[in-house]
Amino acid sequence: MPEVPDFFASKAKDSSSDELIRWHTVTYRTVAVWLIIVMAVVGTLLTILYPQWWRVLLNTVSGKPAAATHTAGDAARKARFTNLEGSVRVRKANQVQWTAATVSMDLEQGDTVQTLRDGLARIAFADGALFVVKPDTLIVLEADATRSDDRTLANVAVQVTSGVVDLSTSRGAGDSRVRFANAEARIYQQSRAMVTNNPETNLHQITISKGGARVTRGGEQLELGEYEQASFAGPETRMAKTKIVAPPILLTPANAAPVVMSGASSVEVEFTWSAIRSAESYRLRISSSPIFSTMVYDRRLQSTSVRLPSFKAGDYYWSVASLGAGNKESQPSDANKFSVIRQDNGGEILLIADRYIQHGRVIEIIGRTEPGATVLVNNEPVFNIAPDGKFKHFTAPLPNIGANQITMTAQNRKGKVATLRKTITIQ
DSSP, X not given: OOOOOTTTSOOOOOTTOSOOOOOOOOOHHHHHHHHHHHHHHHHHHHHHHOTTHHXXXXXHHHTOOGGGGOOHHHHHHTEEEEEEESOEEEEOTTOSSOEEOOTTOEEOTTOEEEEOTTOEEEEEOTTSOEEEEOSSEEEEEEEEEEEETTEEEEXXXXXXXXXXXXXXXXXXXXXXEEEETTEEEEEXXXXXXXXXXXXXXXXXXXXXXXXXXXXXXXXXEEEEOTTEEEEEOSTTSOOEEEEOOOOOOEEESOTTEEEEEOSSSOEEEEEEEOOOTTOSEEXXXXXXXXTOOSEEEEEEESSSXXXXXXXXXXEEXXXXXXXXXXXXXXXXXXXXXXXXXXXXSOOSSOXXXXXXXXXXXXXXXXXXXXXXXXXXETTEEOOOBXXXXXXXXXXXXXXXXXXXXXXXXXXXXXXOEEEEEEEEEEO
């Protein structure tokens, strides 16, 4: 009979042996207590990191989609400033003091935004709606969320307390509403409107330039289409619906176009725009400010073109409004920007180097040329050229300690060329 290994052989019990199997009894009550403690800790952490986790859990159990868990605060927090100019301030819903607006600031339900005389703010909402708050305007933001066709849409609402707001909505947007005085306008998708509320002069109106809107005030209701306006004065007056004249299309100078000034301290610029059949005259405004806070030119004209002298180097903005019967003025057209640029290199086309920035032996060049032109820097092509001709280029490391020459050449589609040379000293 083969020998059985000791490993499989049974061992006699020895009460004195140290190798005893020890058992510890845990009650169900202890297990339950520890589970409650763990769940409480996890719940606390989830509440801190994700306050709406319990809504997700409840909706999952009840079969509701997760998108339905968005709250009014969630939708409103997605409103952000996209652009700020001049003096703009915000008063948060839970605060009494005003703070300077910043583009990194979240906007929530109940927040108040105010632009001063030189201020302008652009606010983008989650559904693509864009509100442009004009100077001397006070608004209050309101927003919530609603489900439609198994998806969540942000319902945007803004109370225009005073001033002017220009707004646009996108395709697939939610319900965009604007309240002014005791009226409310629901702006349809892919629409553009301008709301004016002036309590001092009792002027309350909304003008639609694209798409449509429904305006309600008490028991009154009006449907507005393109270039239609609803207005009312005091509380005893009814809303009036009128057809307004359209603004013209700006032609020259084109948006972002350079106007070259050579050998003089100023230059003459010709302004042209499209004719509007129902317009009796036009109002041309030119400013050095994007919000037209300071005027270079502001006059009514009978023609659709005018040549104006004495524009010095700098950036300018221009816009035209149509005037119909009874001098009823349309909304101004979207402003075009043009730049008057001094060119002293005598080249056949525009070529300007605005800045040379040294990074060791590498030189960063910021300049501008004619739109559509190609640029070479020391025979290296410049790839980063914007549609308006502005460019930025980093040279290869310059070879010499001391003087190095940089040569820039621009050529347009007609073969005309301009050349600039700059000596850079490397220490």
